[in-house]
Amino acid sequence: MQGFDASTILAIGLGLALVPVLTIPYVAWSYRHGVTGLGHAAICVAGAVYAMTLWTFTIVPLPTRSELSCTSPPTPQLVPFASLTYVDWSAGAALLTDPMLVQIVRNIVLFVPLGMLLRHLFGWRTRTIGLVGLGTSLLIETTQLTGNWWIYPCAYRLADVDDLISNTSGALVGVLLAPLLARIPGQEVSDARRAVAVRPRRRLVGMLVDWLSVQIASTTLVVVIFVVAAQLGHDLDPATDAITAACTAGSAIVLLLVVPLVGGSGTLGQRLAFLRTVRPDATRPRAGQWLVRFLTGAGGYFVADALARAFSVPGVMPLARAWLVVSALAVLLLSTRGISGYASGLVVVDSRSRVRPQVVRVADVDPRRLSSAVLALAGATYVVGAGLVALSALAPRVGVAAVVLAVVVLVLTTLVATGHVLRAGILLARREGFRPANALGLAAVAGVVTLLVSLVLAVVTGWGWLAALTAAGLAATGYLGFLFTAFLVFGQLYARRDPDAGMDAVVVLGSRVFGDRVPPLLRSRIDRALEVVAAERAAGRDPVLVMSGGQGADETVPEAVAMASYAVSVGADADRLLTETGSRTTQENLLMTRELLREQGLGTELVVATNDFHAFRAAIIARELDVDAQVVGSATASYYFPSAVLREFVAVLSRSPRTHATVLGLLVVTAAGLGWLLGR
Template identity: 25%
Template sequence: MSVYINPIANGITVSLMIIYLAFIPVLIYQYRKNGTFLVRKNIVLASFAVYMITAFFMTLLPLPSIEAVKNMAPVRANYHPFLFVKTFLNESGFIWNEMGTWFRAFCSPSFYTVAFNVLLTLPFGVYLRKYFNRGLFQTAVLGFLLSFFYEATQYTGVWWIYPHAFRYPDVDDLIVNTLGTVIGFYAAGLLDKLLPDPMKDKSLKTEYASLLRRLISLLIDSIFVNIVYELLRVVVLLAAGKKENTIDIVLYLISVVIIFILIPCISKKKRTFGMTILKLALRDGKGNVPRLSGMIMHNLFIAFWLNVAVNIIGMIDNAWIIIFLQLVVLGFAAALLIISIKNKRVTYFWEKFFDTYMKADL
């Protein structure tokens, strides 16, 4: 069973890493295009990525060393169609009119290996019909091509990385994998109502800026703050020939001012980098560009509680100052939570103080 479990575990791990790396770019793209995060569509895309990578790993892993393959006798491919039927009848002990042989036959390797190859591509047929709107013929052809890619990878020794094949290329796998895709095509019709429907996701191009959208914008600005900070450290600290925490703190504060104050002040639409990328804008209560003082106070407030009060703690040696900053952050979070619960929606209470509100740019 570990022959199957280990490739599945590795495939899921690699898939999740790819999904993790793609999550922020996908969020940005969908917020810019649709104004919202498309939950159902992303579930489908993520599950498809997990399936495709895991299925490929199951046909490829475990990978031996190149030296081990050199010392291994070349693997001979099977070019005889439907050899698996003959193998099953000869090795499983199956006798169609003797029920007692059925269970033992279905538990034999000659059966479950074939069954595995059917199940391997069955989800592919479901995805092709349900989410890619392919007909039966196209589904069968694409299933055959996917299986051909698997077999070619094995036949060429992972595209000539290895001196020769170390897995058993089999024409029967082409037949069985294609059959699995076709079965998946018909299974999609039966499972249609149980599967998520991306068509139910709707664009939400309103002025409302969701919490997640704001946080992604803030994350991007934080990244730019740290980039500017590191550049300043290289220039200033190398020139000074020494390193001091007090200098680090000053440089970090300068970086925050550059990203959250200077850049919006000189930009045409008064935005930070994060706001530009997420298509967010600051507006006053009347929907106009806010006063410069309001924009500065709004951005300073945001920059302080996350970028300064959180990141700067590691640069400070005084325990009392660290405790004070931590209490500031906790107090801010508590105020946000309490006011939001009272209003039954996320309430950014500081925006009213400065008459500066973050809106989605339509």
């Protein structure tokens, strides 16, 4: 690959690598101006990739000295619109592939994102964006004219005035298309002056800014030291690790310990995110608490990094990075206090609030969302990988054996799971009939097999189009497979945990009944609810039991009535049992039950019982409806579970169709393009 292909791949790689440097500060700055959301962050990431695109298309591919011809360097083209004279306008349909016309269009398209991003992110006026586009293009052309500012003895690319015109035109076209970026979901705008509850994402932004500030400060110190040493004629290469370690530790101590200790409120990242660290009684932390917070948070990571560099201790850095990941996950999944907050006895509050000495309450993070599952799986995967790397560094043979064992276990687990899904799909079709909803497991297995076959064919035949399709399929399968694994594992852990004590009501979600007979699937829900009620009564509390379910077209009695009859027959207290008979969906179950409890003058803190495959989606729905509910799951027949959990997964994805469609589209298009480039 070379030319356009190499520049494209390099731009994507460098753009993603520089995301922290190019986007995190802007995300923090925009938060201070009231703009937040994943959609906004995604646009910032795209901006980082685009910035690298401009850079790589300016100088890549770099020629070697032997390839450079300074006897006849490119002559600058200074005649406006001269490029148009080289277009064969009489070519008819072939005009669309005319090399010069394609080049002109490409130069226009290259600057369209610049205009879109500047208008959308900064709100600049059209004239300003046009001038910035012109200036950026002029910088590029000057770079080409001077041989990358005289790094090369002569120019190796043509500087063309028509490029200035095309690029500037592209930036202005981007202004017209900028409203499209506003349609991307996840770009909330709020009053930046108003104090709001501290959320996990906000804490994470502060943590990322702190991490980035230490990285930038330490790197700058190292560069300055080496530049000064070089000017003085000293060779510091033998002491590189020691100098880097000292700069890293020093930067971390100053920025993450001294600054908050002297300032008395928080680190740079916390201040950018409107956060302030206080004691639970809202008073200023003590010096010892700041030190504990430093060592158990990002400061501990940087100290470990410095020690590993200075003394070449094997295995320390993977474990330190794993600790950093665990710390971030604790904030995202458990509580905004984080591990360092619990260790030091400190909490984080909004710096805009006028907090008087009192008890500051920090609510636990709500786990009822798919993103929690994804983060948990990603973090667990990283921690396991880091552990294997550390083990390999400390004991290479043991580490290799552990890696091999992990791979074998993963492969065997995948094969066993695939076999179980296939067997369950066949049994389900035999027992309950072949319907699309029952065939999801079989369809998933067939899709994976087809993808593997196409992968083999693409490698053997070398067909570019098949490589593109296969790469797109692998990208989509990887994305959906990772989400499904997260949904499955996290959902099952969530469904099987014991609920917090003290609920006002235990609610059983209905499902199909046959006459007044409750089938095993529904019986298991009721039995699980009765277990929760029994545990509460054993502790001296007496929650009400609610059966929720209306009457379907093929049912002779409301589901709640049949459920109540079964519950009483197995020992439920009829005097503490209510029925809600109007609901037809999970949403209606939750909303109508809450309304029923309010009408009865009862509290609305709920524990909801359903099957394990449905528990996590029910919890997600409850969160979206702002229903105070924990959800517990009951066991499901093994042959029924695979298709049922796949249906639930599809239903969860359908609650955010634009988000997943956008991510899938980007992944598929990118993978297909890379597959085509690599397969040519």
